[in-house]
Amino acid sequence: MKQMLEVLGFLAMVQGAAGLVSEFTDWNWGLVHRWGSLDGYEIFASIALLVLAAALFAAAESRKAG
Secondary structure, eight states: OOOHHHHHHHHHHHHHHHHHHHSSSSSOOOOHHHOOTTOHHHHHHHHHHHHHHHHHHHHHHHHHHH
C-alpha cells in the first residue's frame, strides 16, 4: 500500500509540474494541458495535483512498509 501511494504521488507530482511548465512555456505535454474540460483552469488543476502529491506522500509516510 505504501509503494502504491508513493507511485501515485510521484505521478501526480510529475503531471502537476508538467502542467505548470506547459502553461508558462511553449511545451505541450502533460495531461492537464490535454483535457478540454480544464480550459482556462490549467494552473489551478496543476497546483491541485501538486497538493494531492504532497498529501499522498504524507499518507505513504504514515503507513507501515509492506
